[in-house]
Amino acid sequence: MKQRIDKLFFLLFLIALTNIVNAQKTGDLDSTFGKNGVLTLDSLNSIAYSVAIQPDGKILVAGSTGGSQKENGFYLIIRLNSEGTLDTSFANGGILKDRLDSSGTNFIHDIIIQKDGKIIAVGYVYPKNENYFKLLILRFNKDGSKDKLFGNGGAVVEKFSEFCDGGSSVDIQSDGKIVVSGVTNFISEMSSPLCLRAFCLARYNANGTLDKKFGNGGKVVTTFQDGADFGTQVALLPDGKIILAGNVGDSLANSGDNFTLLRYNSNGAIDKSFGIKGKVTTVISETHFDLVFSLAIQPDGKIIVSGTTGFGKKGDFVLVRYNTNGSLDNDFGTKGKTITKIGNGQDIAFSLAIQPDGKIITAGFSAFQNIECFSAARYTKKGFLDESFSPDGRINTPINEGMNSRIMSITIQPDGKIVAVGVYTNTSNTYIAIARYIGL
Secondary structure (H helix, E strand, O other), X not given: OHHHHHHHHHHHHHHHHHHHHHOOOOOOEOOOOOEOOEEEEOOOOOEEEEEEEOOOOOEEEEEEEOOOOOOOOEEEEEEEOOOOOEOOOOOEXXXXXXXXXXXXXEEEEEEEEOOOOOEEEEEEEEOOXXXXXXXXXXXXXXXXXXXXXXXXXXXXXXXXXXXXXXXXXXXXXXXXXEEEEEEEEEEOOOOOXXXXXXXXXXXEOXXXXXXXXXXXXXXXXXXXXXXXXXXXXXXXXXXOOEEEEEEEOEOOOOOOOEEEEEEEOXXXXXXXXXXXXXXXXXXXXOOOOEEXXXXXXXXXXXXEEEEEEOOOOOOEEEEEEEOOOOOEOOOOOEOOEEEEOOOOOXXXXXEEEEOOOOOEEEEEEEEEOOEEEEEEEEEOOOOXXXXXXXXXXXEEEOOOOOXXXXXXXXXXXXXOOEEEEEEEEOOOOEEEXXXXXXXX
């Protein structure tokens, strides 16, 4: 009799648990992940910049840990099981922590998974005894070991100029070639000794060597007149052309940055059929700095970028959609643009993802009474807030009461759940934070 009662109680418990899970609404934290939907990792001075989902559902999180900008920092990759526990079959108990320079620092800004399961990461290395950082590309095997067949023992260190170079984004062509975007600095002849920024692209063969058929010996540097130019995201089009999103400003005039798109042909030459001679510039605000942080291509070829207007002030999330020729899509938002106020302070959308149903998610952080929290918004295909997502299309998650937290990257699992990674801080240190939300 007792066994029957115990089995009955256990059955009722399972039914109750199932009902709780099923009762979760779109936009809620996923209670099956971490602790009530949130996982924090207490590695000192750490930050997560990028996230990717493996075909088996495991979650890769990449960033840096354990140092300042110039010394004692390591690149970091963490692999989690689908429920948010460390995957102990990866690297050292689920955590890959290393650096190229024994006393400098290494950052990973973006990560992507090849078709064969190998992992590509891009960012920069800052040798302690040098004054400038260099672009860094790493490749790892499925188990987290370095792929010794790539570059020099699994790493490529690249320079575009005699000054600072860093990688911000990576994509992989169908033929396995690797396209990396980022920023390089140069001395302008008009404004010397002012060091200015330029868009940069590089393409590598699958073994990590520069593809000499691309641009100038594998590299492309695009500058505008004395601009403060920064390429933040790269994406490949089905026809082999390359979209680079970023920002263009005038350093000499100290004017605000504007949203900018560039399109290149598959050989690295500017595609002059796009926008005006290959370039599209969109002014969101005449008086504020407007910064692009993320880029995505819809299945129909339309281009979506997200970022912020009013950077450094009480800014807002910005979402812009373009037609395939670079013109603003007037069927989206208000003449192609959607501006969303989230909190009562600075709002910045660092990341963007498109759901299988065409709805669009932007994520970053919002400030409420000077405290920043994980924030996201979901939009319909037409660019308006989707009120079926959370109470009004917007969600805000404080990771630790009284501490600032920011989403740096999001991705969407095959089951529609949204994984967000980033950072939370106390008065002196930063720590990795990961959250998962119900998406569909």
